[in-house]
Amino acid sequence: MKTFRWWLVPLMVAVVVQLAVPAEMILRREWTLHTGAVFKFRTAPVDPYDAFRGRYVALRFDDNQAALPPGLMIEHGRRLYAPLEIGTNGFARFGTVSLTRPINGPYLKVHAWYVNSAHGVTLELPFDRYYMNEKLAPAAERAYREHSRRGQQDAYVTLRVRDGFGVIENLYVGGKPIADFVRDAKR
Amino acid sequence: MSKKHVQWLYEELLTLVNQGVVSAETAERLYRHYGEKEQYSGRRWAVVLFGILGAALIGGGVILLLSHNWDQLSKPARTVLSFAPLMIAQVLAGFVLLRRSDSTAWRESVGAGWALAIGASIALVAQTYNISGDFGRFMLTWTLLGLAAVYLLQACLPAMLYLIGITVWTGHARWSHAHPAWFWLLAALLLPYVWRLFCKNRYQPRMALVNGVFAVCLCIATGFTLEWNTPGLWILVYSAMLALLYSVGVRWFGDAPIFSRPPLQTVGGIGVIVLSLILTFEEPWLGYMHSYGRDLSHSLAGSPSELAVWVGLPILATLLCCWCVRHGKAWHMIFGALPAVATLGQFLAGTHTGTLAATVVFDVYLVALGVTTMIVGLRSERLSIVNIGMGILALLIITRFFDSELSFVARGLAFIAVGCAFLITNIVLTRRKGAVR
Numbered sequence: 001m002k003t004f005r006w007w008l009v010p011l012m013v014a015v016v017v018q019l020a021v022p023a024e025m026i027l028r029r030e031w032t033l034h035t036g037a038v039f040k041f042r043t044a045p046v047d048p049y050d051a052f053r054g055r056y057v058a059l060r061f062d063d064n065q066a067a068l069p070p071g072l073m074i075e076h077g078r079r080l081y082a083p084l085e086i087g088t089n090g091f092a093r094f095g096t097v098s099l100t101r102p103i104n105g106p107y108l109k110v111h112a113w114y115v116n117s118a119h120g121v122t123l124e125l126p127f128d129r130y131y132m133n134e135k136l137a138p139a140a141e142r143a144y145r146e147h148s149r150r151g152q153q154d155a156y157v158t159l160r161v162r163d164g165f166g167v168i169e170n171l172y173v174g175g176k177p178i179a180d181f182v183r184d185a186k187r
Numbered sequence: 188m189s190k191k192h193v194q195w196l197y198e199e200l201l202t203l204v205n206q207g208v209v210s211a212e213t214a215e216r217l218y219r220h221y222g223e224k225e226q227y228s229g230r231r232w233a234v235v236l237f238g239i240l241g242a243a244l245i246g247g248g249v250i251l252l253l254s255h256n257w258d259q260l261s262k263p264a265r266t267v268l269s270f271a272p273l274m275i276a277q278v279l280a281g282f283v284l285l286r287r288s289d290s291t292a293w294r295e296s297v298g299a300g301w302a303l304a305i306g307a308s309i310a311l312v313a314q315t316y317n318i319s320g321d322f323g324r325f326m327l328t329w330t331l332l333g334l335a336a337v338y339l340l341q342a343c344l345p346a347m348l349y350l351i352g353i354t355v356w357t358g359h360a361r362w363s364h365a366h367p368a369w370f371w372l373l374a375a376l377l378l379p380y381v382w383r384l385f386c387k388n389r390y391q392p393r394m395a396l397v398n399g400v401f402a403v404c405l406c407i408a409t410g411f412t413l414e415w416n417t418p419g420l421w422i423l424v425y426s427a428m429l430a431l432l433y434s435v436g437v438r439w440f441g442d443a444p445i446f447s448r449p450p451l452q453t454v455g456g457i458g459v460i461v462l463s464l465i466l467t468f469e470e471p472w473l474g475y476m477h478s479y480g481r482d483l484s485h486s487l488a489g490s491p492s493e494l495a496v497w498v499g500l501p502i503l504a505t506l507l508c509c510w511c512v513r514h515g516k517a518w519h520m521i522f523g524a525l526p527a528v529a530t531l532g533q534f535l536a537g538t539h540t541g542t543l544a545a546t547v548v549f550d551v552y553l554v555a556l557g558v559t560t561m562i563v564g565l566r567s568e569r570l571s572i573v574n575i576g577m578g579i580l581a582l583l584i585i586t587r588f589f590d591s592e593l594s595f596v597a598r599g600l601a602f603i604a605v606g607c608a609f610l611i612t613n614i615v616l617t618r619r620k621g622a623v624r
Contacts, residue, residue: 013335125319
């Protein structure tokens with residue numbers, strides 16, 4: 001007589017759920033990278049460390065301010081929808097935030113970091129790191145520091161945005177992807 | 188009797204004591220008769236421990252290897268790598284359930300590897316797609332997915348990793364937008380596993396390990412979950428919680444054979460001593476005194492959860508303390524009395540008598556704690572308990588001598604006196620035991 005294996009169904013459920021979590025993370029980002037609109041954000045790379053995920057360059061966005069609609073009172077951590085616009089310099093900037101999803105145009109789902117004044121809010125953006133090889137990350141920061149000392153603060157990330165969800169595509173310094181920039185700087 | 192038979196007997200004894208067939212004293216006598224337990228079961232547990240250590244090191248190594256960020260690898264290769272450790276661990280878990288379900292070493296080591304593989308998988312995806320550093324979300328996803336390893340393999344190491352994980356998450360939640368109070372619900376998710384362990388055999392080493400980690404995590408996480416709106420609430424909450432841990436240890440694990448002393452009692456007891464020692468200083472009472480009468484009622488009225496904790500925990504601790512007294516374990520009441528002493532201290536600190544009265548109350552309490560423990564140890568001729576009692580008194584004396592303005596001569600003489608008391612008591616008791624044998 002065959003013995004009943006009680007654990008088979010829970011094991012299958014666990015296997016599916018555990019594989020589904022990283023799979024969903026991957027598919028959602030791949031979909032955005034393939035179909036999302038491209039935006040450029042000015043940033044400065046700084047090299048820190050994550051015990052689990054390795055070395056990365058932390059991204060400090062130059063323009064993370066947005067306007068608040070008149071009369072809207074918000075608190076720290078509040079979920080906001082920030083419409084994206086492209087400025088005259090070709091870089092992205094945020095329009096007036098709202099508590100509801102905009103009907104038209106690209107936008108990002110963000111959180112309020114703090115309210116600067118009655119009309120402005122600093123946003124907590126959902127992308128703050130660009131992972132790099134453990135040797136390249138510190139070299140990238142050093143190279144960028146050297147580069148910016150010569151008055152050229154031209155680091156930016158390209159971001160793919162779709163339905164409020166953003167995925168970092170690449171980090172550029174001096175018009176080159178950061179990995180190429182570091183390799184050229186080393187020569 | 189051969190080693191194999193003695194090992195069988197020792198394993199059976201735990202179950203027999205648990206089921207009430209054999210009393211703890213009889214079990215203790217049998218252990219003494221046949222010699223140290225470790226010499227028989229040591230090898231088996233060494234295999235389990237090294238298995239766990241090996242799996243944990245491999246899992247940790249995989250995480251570190253992936254952290255290197257192999258930028259030469261293409262995205263599809265990295266995607267395959269993200270799933271590989273997880274899928275290997277899942278296949279191994281299936282193998283263990285199918286073929287090695289009766290092997291503790293297999294279940295524990297594969298469980299540990301599985302729990303770590305989940306973390307490695309999510310971390311590599313986060314690295315590949317530059318997912319933002321939301322550490323809290325990362326920890327929560329990891330720990331929740333790891334629960335499968337706890338329940339399917341009935342392994343204690345993933346359970347301990349889960350407890351550590353939710354404590355780390357609670358700490359992170361404290362400083363971010365999340366709600367640290369979710370800790371209680373997350374901890375409750377482990378209850379069915381703990382209950383099963385308890386029913387099967389509450390004196391088994393795995394129960395002791397989970398209990399030990401749980402007690403330490405509880406002490407840390409409680410601080411994170413408190414809203415700190417009510418001045419001085421932490422004193423009562425911590426005193427009640429530590430007394431509760433101690434009393435639960437005495438009530439449900441107190442009859443454990445001597446080699447597996449219940450960790451709840453140990454952590455609770457150490458906590459009671461440390462907290463009492465802290466409260467013999469004036470600093471913890473200072474902020475409390477200034478705002479006691481004005482803020483306490485207002486703060487508690489505005490925070491129902493804190494009010495529930497403020498009232499519920501001391502009541503629970505007192506009930507368990509009463510149980511200990513009724514069941515002939517009266518001396519344990521001195522540890523369980525901490526919430527009552529803390530309430531008295533709070534009352535005194537909040538009135539015009541000021542902080543000095545509160546600190547004196549805790550000085551007296553620690554003296555009572557030390558003396559009672561010493562007397563119990565002397566009566567039962569157990570050197571370890573006598574030393575704990577003397578240790579409490581010595582700690583109190585050393586602390587008071589450092590913060591009072593006595594001359595170096597007086598301090599020196601007091602230290603010598605404490606040292607002599609330690610030595611003489613130990614020598615006398617050891618000789619007396621030798622003479623009895």
